[in-house]
Amino acid sequence: MISAQSLNALYRAPGALPASEPARPWLAVVTCMDGRVVPDRSLGVGARDVFVVRNAGGRVSNDALRSLIVACEVKGVEEIVVIEHTDCAMVAMSDQQLRDAVRADLGVDATLVEFLAIDDQDGCVRSDVALLRSSPYIPGNVVVTGFVCDTDTGMLRLVEGDAGSRLPAAAMAPGAAAAAPVRARGGARFSLLPGVELL
Numbered sequence: 348m349i350s351a352q353s354l355n356a357l358y359r360a361p362g363a364l365p366a367s368e369p370a371r372p373w374l375a376v377v378t379c380m381d382g383r384v385v386p387d388r389s390l391g392v393g394a395r396d397v398f399v400v401r402n403a404g405g406r407v408s409n410d411a412l413r414s415l416i417v418a419c420e421v422k423g424v425e426e427i428v429v430i431e432h433t434d435c436a437m438v439a440m441s442d443q444q445l446r447d448a449v450r451a452d453l454g455v456d457a458t459l460v461e462f463l464a465i466d467d468q469d470g471c472v473r474s475d476v477a478l479l480r481s482s483p484y485i486p487g488n489v490v491v492t493g494f495v496c497d498t499d500t501g502m503l504r505l506v507e508g509d510a511g512s513r514l515p516a517a518a519m520a521p522g523a524a525a526a527a528p529v530r531a532r533g534g535a536r537f538s539l540l541p542g543v544e545l546l
């Protein structure tokens with residue numbers, strides 16, 4: 348049975364961060380809600396160094412931007428990293444397929460929902476990095492880089508680097524990584540049925 352006591356026991360389970368460890372986040376990550384992506388491990392930084400903003404696909408949506416503005420303005424974050432990942436369901440389907448699935452399952456019109464499906468993963472990472480670099484809401488001295496994470500290994504592939512990054516993996520020349528082929532849409536399933544993994 349779930350109780351306050353049992354929840355407290357979970358919080359103090361082995362592996363949980365000690366409460367004495369100070370939280371001084373200097374980095375914000377935008378990544379997919381897929382739990383296979385563990386950004387602090389992949390980036391080699393402490394869990395308390397990072398604000399993690401998750402959504403479907405790891406896109407810089409309006410709401411992601413809202414959190415990033417707070418991270419920079421209120422918490423003094425110095426770097427932002429965009430991390431998309433391999434085997435992401437948002438690469439395998441289009442906005443229209445998602446809208447069609449919602450209509451078929453729920454009978455409602457989702458035309459106004461912008462799902463931000465991914466048709467060119469490297470291109471999306473680059474455009475989201477560019478969006479943040481040019482955003483008037485993000486301080487100009489904040490370093491922005493972009494990666495794709497291999498969910499089998501946790502390893503990152505640099506898509507858009509910046510020589511000013513504190514992250515060794517990101518401090519490469521911008522555009523140094525080779526472009527990956529565009530993944531074709533189709534073949535993916537989408538369902539709103541409980542228990543069906545979407546991502």
Ligand SMILES: [Zn+2]
Binds near residue numbers: 380403404405436546
């Ligand atoms: Zn994903």
